[in-house]
Amino acid sequence: MPLNRARRDGVSRMLAGIVTDIAQQVLRTDVAGMPLEWIDYREAVRLYHADQVAYDCGTHLYTVFGGYSSFDGERSRIAVNSIIATHGTSQGLARNRDRYVPPLNNRTLFKRDGNICLYCAMRYPTRDLTRDHITPISLGGRDRWNNVATACRRCNNFKGGRKPEQAGMQLIAVPFTPTYAEYIYLKGRRVLADQMQYLLAHIPRSSPLHARLTGHLADGEEIIDVHFHE
Numbered sequence: 001m002p003l004n005r006a007r008r009d010g011v012s013r014m015l016a017g018i019v020t021d022i023a024q025q026v027l028r029t030d031v032a033g034m035p036l037e038w039i040d041y042r043e044a045v046r047l048y049h050a051d052q053v054a055y056d057c058g059t060h061l062y063t064v065f066g067g068y069s070s071f072d073g074e075r076s077r078i079a080v081n082s083i084i085a086t087h088g089t090s091q092g093l094a095r096n097r098d099r100y101v102p103p104l105n106n107r108t109l110f111k112r113d114g115n116i117c118l119y120c121a122m123r124y125p126t127r128d129l130t131r132d133h134i135t136p137i138s139l140g141g142r143d144r145w146n147n148v149a150t151a152c153r154r155c156n157n158f159k160g161g162r163k164p165e166q167a168g169m170q171l172i173a174v175p176f177t178p179t180y181a182e183y184i185y186l187k188g189r190r191v192l193a194d195q196m197q198y199l200l201a202h203i204p205r206s207s208p209l210h211a212r213l214t215g216h217l218a219d220g221e222e223i224i225d226v227h228f229h230e
């Protein structure tokens with residue numbers, strides 16, 4: 001390969017690495033490997049630096065360079081992986097994990113439903129979607145995961161203050177409350193294949209998300225948040 005081209009390829013690869021990877025969220029787990037949260041590169045570097053990383057897995061994302069050592073003049077460098085297991089206790093979480101109810105917000109709700117209106121079964125960009133209360137609040141319905149559905153504006157307007165059966169409408173899927181691991185997946189802005197694979201192991205087979213993630217992995221897709229396309 002001619003030198004110029006090799007150099008150009010090298011440079012563009014480097015730039016791509018900087019631009020795409022530094023924004024990539026890292027999946028933090030506890031020592032037992034239970035997924036905890038997404039962290040950004042600053043927090044990841046801090047954990048590595050503080051010797052809080054017990055082990056890492058997944059793939060190498062990027063290397064962050066620090067200052068020069070006054071001792072030997074060497075520049076410190078920290079290689080950050082896509083999944084890091086950290087020391088420290090998460091006893092409270094471990095105890096409550098099974099009863100954990102994630103906060104409800106539209107971004108994760110729409111992602112739970114794959115940006116599909118659960119009434120007309122069409123896929124929409126986020127801006128055209130709404131949170132529908134299946135049993136309306138005015139009829140005693142609660143603002144809870146199992147009483148909310150992603151709905152397009154048209155379907156939501158048509159349904160109005162009625163229950164689906166009163167409006168002659170039918171849900172195409174059963175609304176569910178995400179588990180802790182599912183909620184982490186739903187919160188991820190851009191989930192790499194290895195992170196998806198990792199989370200999948202913590203998502204029950206009976207979950208609709210299990211099937212969806214398995215499909216994405218089979219297609220070799222990364223899950224990129226719909227906001228990034230808009």
Ligand SMILES: [Zn+2]
Pocket residue numbers: 117118119120121122151152153154155156
């Ligand atoms: Zn609709």
